[in-house]
Amino acid sequence: MSRSIYKFGTPWSVTLRPRRLFQKSGASRRGSVVGALTHFMGKPSSITSRNSRIEFPFTLDDQENLRVAVQEQTGQVTQLPQPDSLENPDSSNGSATSLRKKGSRKFLSFSNIANINNNKNSNSSTSKKQKTLVPTTFMITIEDKNQILCIFRQISDFIDFDQQLRIEFPKFRPTLPSLDDRRKSFILTKHFFFRKSTAEKLESYLRKVVGDSNLKNSPSLREFLSVRPEKDYIRWKNGALNKQTLENRVCASSSSRIHSKPHKPSIDDYELMKVLGKGCMGKVFLSREKSTNRLYALKAISKEWVIYRQETDHTKTERDILAAVTTITHPFIIRLRDSFQDNNHLFLVLDYYPGGDIATQLAKWHKFDDARCLFYAAEIILGIEELHRLGIVYRILDTNTFCGTAEYLAPEIIRAEDYSYPVDWWSLGTLMYEMMTGITPFWAEDQNRMYQRVLEDELEFPDGMLQEAMSLLHGLLQRDYRNRLGCGPNGSMEIKTHPYFDYVDWDDVYHKRICSPYIPTIDHETDLQNFDDTFVRMSPKLSMPKQEISPSMQQHFAGYSFSDKRKMLRSKSSSRVKSNVDRKSVSSSLAGIQSHGNRTSVYQHGYDQSYHDDYSEMLYHHRGVDIASDNKHSRCGDDISEFELDQNCYNRYTVTAGESNKNHHHFQNPRVSQYTLDGLWH
């Protein structure tokens, strides 16, 4: 069996975790691109009828909140029908029969197997045609504000459905596209060209069907999307319901709505399964929400540690920013689902992205190929753009302490000058350089020497780099931010229109219509092969403080709670209302940056862009200070407490990351820098 069970037809994407790339005071010890298999890609504790089909439970009236995604999976192994069996329906197994029934070249060309294509083109290669075939299964996810439906269909089902629709609507219907299952490529010829994958074609076909006012109530559609026994499932967003409830609900009128009681979230709602990683302020656990069986990344921050590190402002800011960006939907910005606290910890519940992080990927590959660099860079740029548009800006709160990644700091920060949005374009340049070459541009073992290099050294490139890439990096790594690419009157458009991105359709990037050049292997829902073993081997438990947190100290953490779900229940149109508020916040923050001119004109993606696909996201972290490797050498696999671990790390000065010893990361920068959201926190 193939190791890679999950293959996506929809593009593999990158989501920015906002604070990582932007150097707020949290240390970025372990930068991360967390590749995307979405948390509900595996089967959550959903409700599935084992006995009979359950009617498709959506009214399809609320088109605005409707999301449709089709992702490719591999199915069970079956035999490809032999040529004569195409004529003789009785000579093959079940799947082949279904192939035969469709009996069309078109269908054969749908299959995701190269030898199927041979079948079409060559009469002399019949033996090849008899090879084992893995028929492609597609996971269709339909989501509205209340529920998520996950069903599994094969091409033959689509064809059946399409034929039914033809009968039902002879005159008007979207056409099932011609499918050849060649994925949208990200191939380097000059640069790149794109082609739609089968899943993407099916997705757009299905979107048209469910969005069509005539078709949406069609019995064929409802039959096609009905919840079938075994694999398919449906989950309500406001908590799991039992099967009986589901069936009642399905039978009930479409206008009925189920309201769950307000529930105060607590750590008892989650099962801590594994440790995924560790940052400056906390440990991140793979966690399962008990009520829904859904996986999340749960970040636990020790209050004792926060107090010890005097990082209360930082932790509040992190929470504020995450909460603020949750009010918008952007494909490359992570979503905070909940934040809450108990006596000892602060908790952030984030969407889980199981594909690993960029530090781990870079440690494995040393550097990325051109297509991969371009792909990540394009998505990161859209993420940065959005954060800037939201007015998320960088501020120094204190110069006494700093836990962050020194390598990405822009010269103006090192020089302790005023700084703002342009620092992110410098960080982007540094990260891109690192992805392309395997090392940051001004790396030095000694931190002060590195700062000196950032301020003084000439930018040099290894042989063999693309001309356009060098030109872009040259633009981004301009010491004077006024000359930096992205910092002129056209803002980020200067970067997006750079020749390096000549072949990038930014709309495709935004809508995840581009298949990632690299898809991490994920064998099952809780497969952690893309995470660092050092963490994964730790026992997943919370560390307890050495002494109680005093009530006066507890007050520092007041107001930490947040829930995306509750907000969704409270207000149907909260995001639109909030959008206006954010616009103001953005423009006010932008107004302060005289040198940037009118940035608002350059943003392509307005707030009305409500489509948000979190089915196939890749969470992006930039590469940061990596304690993982350090701990491998020092206390490999130990179940040391967060506090001890942190103490251990902070007592060390240099941490080595990656396979090669080229990448050394430093912390204990004497500055504190802080991302803040204008108007929310100072």
Ligand SMILES: Nc1ncnc2c1ncn2[C@@H]1O[C@H](COP(=O)(O)OP(=O)(O)OP(=O)(O)O)[C@@H](O)[C@H]1O
């Ligand atoms: N949502 C997530 N899904 C999957 N893994 C995650 C997620 N969030 C964090 N991780 C993993 O946990 C690690 C630590 O994350 P965390 O946010 O604590 O640290 P960080 O991003 O390095 O930031 P900081 O040091 O500023 O706290 C990440 O490097 C990543 O491997």
